[in-house]
Amino acid sequence: MNTFVFTAYLLSQPKLTKIKHQNFCYLLVSLNNFMDNIANIKIKVFTKGKIARQVFDLYKEKNNVIIESSIYIKKTRFLNKNQKKSKIIFVKIHKIQNIYLNL
Template identity: 55%
Template sequence: MNTLVCTAYILSQPKLKRLKSECLCYMLVSLYNFRDDMVNLNAIAFAKSTIAKKVFSLYNQKNNVIIEGTIYIKKIPFTKNHNIKSKKI
């Protein structure tokens, strides 16, 4: 995993779930890409415990936020010649 600090645009309304007595907030965000010829990256952002409650109560869809955390990219084998990358923040 790598550390990450970036600005993001919230694409979906944050959702709050409870999993084994721990709060979990997740949302779809768009990360700005600084290269001119590439599109923005869409990723799923997660927050746990008390931070999840704060994120859920403070932010809405179409807000700009600054994200600090770790990024995890998982390659999913699709067929013999193709791989799909799943991004989670």
């Protein structure tokens, strides 16, 4: 398992869904990038179980957070003439903490 710790800015309100008595939470985040010539990266992250409920209850759009997660890469094939392959990156949240900024 790959551990991935990063600071992020929440771009969307967390969305909670329940499938077979299991909570899932999805949201869109922007990875903060401190290099001048590269734009911030937008990714979709998800979590499940008790952490999904915590994310949905405690965090709002425009929060800055620190996320400890793992990365999964899933390869898919499109069923068309070209038989193209693509990779989808999933980030699963394990722990999340709010960053409080005093301005």
